[in-house]
Amino acid sequence: MGIQNLLWQVAKKSFTGSIIGLTISDRCCSVVPVRGDSMSPTFNPQKNSYLDDYVLVDKFCLKDYKFARGDVVVFGSPTHYRDRYIKRIVGMPGEWISSSRDVIRVPEGHCWVEGDNKTSSLDSRTFGPIPLGLIQGRVTRVVWPPQRLGKIS
Amino acid sequence: MASPSSFWSKAFRDAIKSGVFIAKIYCFLHVTTNHLGFMAYAYGPSMTPTLHSSGNVLLAERITKRSQKPSRGDIVVIRSPENPNKTPIKRVIGIEGDRISFVIDPRKNDQSETIVVPKGHVFVQGDYMHNSRDSRNFGPIPYGLIQGRVLWRVWPFQDFGPLEPTLT
Numbered sequence: 538m539g540i541q542n543l544l545w546q547v548a549k550k551s552f553t554g555s556i557i558g559l560t561i562s563d564r565c566c567s568v569v570p571v572r573g574d575s576m577s578p579t580f581n582p583q584k585n586s587y588l589d590d591y592v593l594v595d596k597f598c599l600k601d602y603k604f605a606r607g608d609v610v611v612f613g614s615p616t617h618y619r620d621r622y623i624k625r626i627v628g629m630p631g632e633w634i635s636s637s638r639d640v641i642r643v644p645e646g647h648c649w650v651e652g653d654n655k656t657s658s659l660d661s662r663t664f665g666p667i668p669l670g671l672i673q674g675r676v677t678r679v680v681w682p683p684q685r686l687g688k689i690s
Numbered sequence: 691m692a693s694p695s696s697f698w699s700k701a702f703r704d705a706i707k708s709g710v711f712i713a714k715i716y717c718f719l720h721v722t723t724n725h726l727g728f729m730a731y732a733y734g735p736s737m738t739p740t741l742h743s744s745g746n747v748l749l750a751e752r753i754t755k756r757s758q759k760p761s762r763g764d765i766v767v768i769r770s771p772e773n774p775n776k777t778p779i780k781r782v783i784g785i786e787g788d789r790i791s792f793v794i795d796p797r798k799n800d801q802s803e804t805i806v807v808p809k810g811h812v813f814v815q816g817d818y819m820h821n822s823r824d825s826r827n828f829g830p831i832p833y834g835l836i837q838g839r840v841l842w843r844v845w846p847f848q849d850f851g852p853l854e855p856t857l858t
Contacts, residue, residue: 553714560717563724602774613834616810646772670769671834 566595568680569611571623575652575659579609579689580623580679591681592623592689594674602669604648605629609676609689612650615664623676624650624660636662646670727751728838730767732779736822740765740853741779747845748779748853750838759785759833760812765840765853768814771828777837780824784813792826793819805830812836 561567571580571590580590594611598604606629614620628634628649634641643649647666652658661667678688722728730750735743750767760766760782770776784790784807791804796819807813811830816822825831843849 556721557714557717559725560720564720613832614810615832615834616808618810618833644772646770646774668769668771668774668832668835670771670774671832672774 562596564596566593566597566677567674568592569594569621569623573657575654575657576609576623576625577654579625579653588682590679590685592676593678593680595677596674598675599672602672604669604672604675606632610650610672611674611676612667612672615667615671621673622650622659624652624658627651628661628666634661641666648672725752727753727841729844730777730779730838730840734778736816736818736824737765737779737781738818740781740817741843742846742849745845746843746849748840749842749844750840752838754839755833755836760836760839761785762788763854766812766814767837767840768831769835769837771831771835772823778823779840780814780816780822782812783815783825784830786811788813794826796820 574581609625611623626648628643630645632643634649643666647668649661649666651660679685730748732741733745764782767779786807786809788807790813793802807830811832813825813830815824
């Protein structure tokens with residue numbers, strides 16, 4: 538039957554395509570939307586805009602977990618494991634961070650993350666330093682909207 | 691009789707086809723090990739007598755960690771909060787909300803401490819408490835650090851079989 542054969546071919550091709558797409562998204566890079574304004578003005582600089590920024594997340598850095606202060610990273614939330622946040626690393630292991638009341642040392646294997654918009658950002662000032670193992674990728678460029686296309690600092 | 695140029699173009703096309711085939715195999719293996727289940731080689735004294743310190747090959751699965759939270763007694767592969775490149779294997783002793791009392795260092799003295807496991811975290815401990823770096827040292831770990839749940843021991847063959855979920 539021609540139709541059956543055609544459907545089988547389409548199913549095979551889409552299965553292979555989805556496997557390859559999943560591998561590329563896990564190993565190479567993926568595109569994610571940025572929700573909320575905790576990283577203004579780097580992402581979503583206008584509040585209440587109808588278009589969210591989309592950013593390119595690089596996954597090659599997960600091979601050795603080598604990060605540096607100033608990287609913007611995507612990580613899983615330590616309290617709600619299904620949520621993912623995008624924040625900037627401001628403290629690497631061994632460094633001292635001064636929060637409102639005291640000075641904290643970032644432990645080995647952890648990092649201190651903060652949003653660029655300190656007034657409305659849920660970050661390490663609330664849940665403490667996060668283990669580097671929770672990081673799922675590093676943001677390298679903005680891909681949408683096209684006016685702000687380009688690398689980020 | 692094939693001419694030399696068509697021989698090279700045929701060889702080139704065959705090389706592309708094998709390359710695509712190898713890429714498909716690689717992607718299939720990646721999806722299986724990262725989303726279904728993987729084999730792990732475990733060694734070290736921290737989980738005796740459950741796991742031999744000289745080495746075991748274990749089968750771990752990644753499916754249940756998406757839908758349900760880990761339960762007490764599971765043996766899990768975690769990413770160490772002290773060094774993200776290491777993946778030790780420990781047992782889950784407490785889940786969020788549990789009150790855990792433990793002896794901080796059984797080799798030194800009997801001083802104990804009691805903590806409540808915070809939301810979204812688990813308390814993991816090695817079965818051989820005298821030689822194990824676990825949540826008694828680095829505190830409860832978030833669910834996101836759990837890589838998979840150990841189901842089965844494949845090698846050594848004398849002990850081929852499932853690993854019990856509760857502490858023996």
